[in-house]
Amino acid sequence: MDSVDASDDHGDMSVLKEVVFGAEHPAVDPATIVPVSVNLDSSDSHSDVIDALAISSFVVGDQPWTRSVRLERVRPEAPLHPDEARLLRAVTEVGKRQVHLYSGDGWTLRVRRWPADNQAFLTVTAISDELSKDVIERCVKDAVDPESDEADQVDMGFWYLGQHGGYRNERPITTPPWETIRGNYTAAAAAELDRLMAMTPESITGRLILMHGPPGTGKTTALRSLAKAWAKWCQVDCVLDPDQLFGAPGYLMEVAVGESGDEGEKRWRLLILEDCDELIHGEAKHAVGQGLARLLNLTDGLLGQGRDVLVAITTNESLNRLHPAVVRPGRCLAQIPVGALTQTEAAAWLTENPAEDADRRAAISRIEPSGATLATLYALRGGHLHAASQEPSEGEGFYL
Numbered sequence: 001m002d003s004v005d006a007s008d009d010h011g012d013m014s015v016l017k018e019v020v021f022g023a024e025h026p027a028v029d030p031a032t033i034v035p036v037s038v039n040l041d042s043s044d045s046h047s048d049v050i051d052a053l054a055i056s057s058f059v060v061g062d063q064p065w066t067r068s069v070r071l072e073r074v075r076p077e078a079p080l081h082p083d084e085a086r087l088l089r090a091v092t093e094v095g096k097r098q099v100h101l102y103s104g105d106g107w108t109l110r111v112r113r114w115p116a117d118n119q120a121f122l123t124v125t126a127i128s129d130e131l132s133k134d135v136i137e138r139c140v141k142d143a144v145d146p147e148s149d150e151a152d153q154v155d156m157g158f159w160y161l162g163q164h165g166g167y168r169n170e171r172p173i174t175t176p177p178w179e180t181i182r183g184n185y186t187a188a189a190a191a192e193l194d195r196l197m198a199m200t201p202e203s204i205t206g207r208l209i210l211m212h213g214p215p216g217t218g219k220t221t222a223l224r225s226l227a228k229a230w231a232k233w234c235q236v237d238c239v240l241d242p243d244q245l246f247g248a249p250g251y252l253m254e255v256a257v258g259e260s261g262d263e264g265e266k267r268w269r270l271l272i273l274e275d276c277d278e279l280i281h282g283e284a285k286h287a288v289g290q291g292l293a294r295l296l297n298l299t300d301g302l303l304g305q306g307r308d309v310l311v312a313i314t315t316n317e318s319l320n321r322l323h324p325a326v327v328r329p330g331r332c333l334a335q336i337p338v339g340a341l342t343q344t345e346a347a348a349w350l351t352e353n354p355a356e357d358a359d360r361r362a363a364i365s366r367i368e369p370s371g372a373t374l375a376t377l378y379a380l381r382g383g384h385l386h387a388a389s390q391e392p393s394e395g396e397g398f399y400l
Contacts, residue, residue: 046091047099053089054101054110054123063108063125067132071120071144072170073155078143080111080120082135107135117169118145152176154228157237159255161244166254168237175224183349184218184374185338192336193222197229199333201268201308206333207299208326209270209312213338216375219314222338223272226312234268234310242273246291256298256309268308276313292326300331346372353381 038052057063074080085102092098096116102109107126114120122139126132147155153172160167178197182190196209211219227236237255239245245252256271299311310333326332341349346367350360363380372380 046089047093047097050089050091050099050101050110054108054125057108058125063106063127065127065129065132066123066125067136068121068123069136069140071122071140072118073145073147074113074118074120074143075145076115076118080113080122080139080143081109082138085109104135106131109135109139111139119169154224154231154236156224156227157235158240159237159245160240161248161251166251168255173224173227175228176221178225178229181218181221181225183352184221184341186341186345189336189338192334193226196334196336197226199230201233204268204310204333206331207310208332209310210326210332210335211312211314211338212317212336214340214373215316216373217338217340218374219338220274221374222336223312223314227270230268230270234270236270236272238272238274242276243291245273246294249294252294252298257307266308268310270310270312272312272314274314276315296326296331340371340373341377342371343367343369346377349377350381353377 038056040049040052058066081100081102082104085104087100088103089101090099096114098111098113098115100111100113102111106128107124109122109124112121120143122136124132124135124139126135152174154175155170156173157168157170178193182193185193211222213219227234230236239255245255295311298309340346347364350364350367366380
């Protein structure tokens with residue numbers, strides 16, 4: 001029989017029980033016949049020792065119940081352990097994480113904490129399911145700040161692939177309400193965004209949102225407002241490395257599919273992928289291999305079935321240069337061209353948003369007949385636009 005080491009998690013043991021013994025021997029405890037070995041050498045860290053100690057009582061069967069919880073927005077002063085807990089081990093990695101091992105009457109608790117990110121991951125093993133639930137509930141009581149209800153903020157998750165899988169950091173971001181920025185967009189784009197902002201889960205008819213147009217036209221700003229508009233029913237996450245997301249199946253499953261879970265209110269999820277030109281242009285299938293296929297599978301294939309997941313992609317490509325499979329009818333919830341404001345719309349924008357360091361009439365006179373992007377208008381309003389280039393001067397550009 002193979003031995004079990006500290007890298008195996010609690011779920012692996014339950015699978016072993018089903019595979020080795022089957023349903024006809026439900027009372028047999030694998031811990032009575034599976035040898036446990038913990039091998040430590042100079043390559044192991046102090047936190048690896050805590051991991052091994054935390055799992056040992058579960059492996060040998062003394063504490064056969066376990067529960068885990070991941071926390072966001074953890075208050076710095078939150079202890080994350082019951083009052084009667086006995087501290088057994090503590091590791092502090094300056095600027096990174098803290099790992100603590102506690103014990104109590106019939107339970108063991110491991111706390112991983114990332115102070116800089118206000119995140120924590122707690123795992124408890126106990127002699128009964130009721131006790132494990134009680135310990136977790138006491139650990140998390142009053143430990144987390146509530147979600148921001150400020151009018152100009154919304155909580156957004158940020159995913160990236162690390163050494164040991166995907167990591168999600170949640171942060172409150174500043175976002176203007178849609179009605180305050182509607183004038184930043186052309187009449188056609190604003191009408192499409194009106195429809196998108198007003199959507200509810202019952203009105204979802206596709207899984208992909210495409211926002212295409214030149215840089216500096218406000219695509220990112222619109223998505224921030226969308227996160228605020230959908231905050232009551234949709235969790236919004238920005239994927240910082242979309243090339244890794246569709247290149248690593250395990251990472252994709254963790255980010256896009258996640259765990260179904262049976263506790264709490266079921267929420268839709270929106271994944272934001274910015275500047276994904278390589279992934280969805282006409283030659284994408286040849287250039288990036290399976291990335292396009294996995295995106296299509298997520299939005300309209302087996303991977304996306306039964307999961308309330310939407311994907312929003314921003315691109316600088318024009319619609320006719322995108323892969324036809326991406327823009328086919330039925331796949332897109334919205335296809336929104338976000339372009340420069342017309343000369344008339346740009347002049348109206350400068351009238352409603354008075355110039356700061358520049359004369360308003362002078363700023364309006366410098367609008368090109370072809371119109372102006374939002375970034376250009378902000379630069380005009382501040383008097384930081386070179387007349388010859390009609391581009392923001394160095395250091396005055398806007399990522400919008």
